[in-house]
Amino acid sequence: MRLTRAGEYAVRAVLYLCSKEAHQVVGRLEIAREMEIPAPFLAKIAQQLARAGIVEIVQGSRGGVKLRVSPREVNLLNVVEAVEGEIFLNDCIMDPLSCRRSPFCSVYRVWNKARNQLRQCLAEASFSSLLAEGLCELPPKVKQKDGTYGLEKGNHGSILL
Amino acid sequence: MRLTRAGEYAVRAVLYLCSKEAHQVVGRLEIAREMEIPAPFLAKIAQQLARAGIVEIVQGSRGGVKLRVSPREVNLLNVVEAVEGEIFLNDCIMDPLSCRRSPFCSVYRVWNKARNQLRQCLAEASFSSLLAEGLCELPPKVKQKDGTYGLEKGNHGSILL
DNA sequence: GATAAACTGGACCTTTTTGATCCTGTTACT
DNA sequence: AGTAACAGGATCAAAAAGGTCCAGTTTATC
Ligand code: FES
Ligand code: FES
Numbered sequence: 186m187r188l189t190r191a192g193e194y195a196v197r198a199v200l201y202l203c204s205k206e207a208h209q210v211v212g213r214l215e216i217a218r219e220m221e222i223p224a225p226f227l228a229k230i231a232q233q234l235a236r237a238g239i240v241e242i243v244q245g246s247r248g249g250v251k252l253r254v255s256p257r258e259v260n261l262l263n264v265v266e267a268v269e270g271e272i273f274l275n276d277c278i279m280d281p282l283s284c285r286r287s288p289f290c291s292v293y294r295v296w297n298k299a300r301n302q303l304r305q306c307l308a309e310a311s312f313s314s315l316l317a318e319g320l321c322e323l324p325p326k327v328k329q330k331d332g333t334y335g336l337e338k339g340n341h342g343s344i345l346l
Numbered sequence: 347m348r349l350t351r352a353g354e355y356a357v358r359a360v361l362y363l364c365s366k367e368a369h370q371v372v373g374r375l376e377i378a379r380e381m382e383i384p385a386p387f388l389a390k391i392a393q394q395l396a397r398a399g400i401v402e403i404v405q406g407s408r409g410g411v412k413l414r415v416s417p418r419e420v421n422l423l424n425v426v427e428a429v430e431g432e433i434f435l436n437d438c439i440m441d442p443l444s445c446r447r448s449p450f451c452s453v454y455r456v457w458n459k460a461r462n463q464l465r466q467c468l469a470e471a472s473f474s475s476l477l478a479e480g481l482c483e484l485p486p487k488v489k490q491k492d493g494t495y496g497l498e499k500g501n502h503g504s505i506l507l
Numbered sequence: 508g509a510t511a512a513a514c515t516g517g518a519c520c521t522t523t524t525t526g527a528t529c530c531t532g533t534t535a536c537t
Numbered sequence: 538a539g540t541a542a543c544a545g546g547a548t549c550a551a552a553a554a555g556g557t558c559c560a561g562t563t564t565a566t567c
Contacts, residue, residue: 188436245535275349291479318452406564
């Protein structure tokens, strides 16, 4: 009952793209570095996002990934389901034929309600609104003793997301 | 993002117990048979439900499982979390320290809202209300050609739940 | 008290999913 | 032509899910 790493990476990647100028091509390595995503893994995730029509992959030298829709038109549900598949919460709802009582089952109805609620909640979170909260820019850099700027020491499991 | 088999079995088992008279001890094999749960697996699940205080296990000859609370006092959330652990939906929420931006992250807030919604939805579904809908009794038996009564042929993934 | 029925708790096993990497080939900029 | 960069399938390791087994213990019943 948990979002997979791939799902979280996808959200981060799209968030990063949304923070850039529209239709700007961004290199895979740049995204991977900035968002702390394993680069080869991001390749797969980008492909899934491309299949879902959320991003477009530009091949060749100076290639990379670019957003294909506006941040207003894409939401958390789109991105998560692009890499995780449709959200179902339980088996009876994923495949109602597997349980012939589903149309009459009160438990089924509760899960169904929960599922609709969850999907709607994610669907309401468009990336433009997430960015509008202005809270997902890169974390403040800290001046280090050696004069360079770097991240704070300690727990920084993820930079942006 | 899916309920495990163990979670579903737990719901079925408790549902079955709730359909019995209060404080009645029911044998593990009976529950397993009626609810189509692998018997040895049910043993583990029963232990988890017992640890959570939902059921009580009676040892010795003629032992089994009995409900320790009234169907009004137990809900889907209790049972599911007893076997699956607390529901979190994503890693940042499970362990906020793993991500130092969590107090400021708009994505985090969406997941948090989704999580609260989901848990509340499950918490509102008490077993007494599930039973009250009167729709989870055993499916209608069908008279077979050989004269015995059995289940309908075909898709009956689960009997009760 | 002996016996049998029934659960305990941990070890063990298999399959699936997750998370990730690698390699060969293709595309496109310069 | 050369090179930077992605495509996409093969592969792999670790973890979780799903389930089984067994030696030991508890309790009812004879
Ligand atoms: S048992 Fe499958 S829906 Fe209730
Ligand atoms: S990144 Fe962990 S909460 Fe937003």
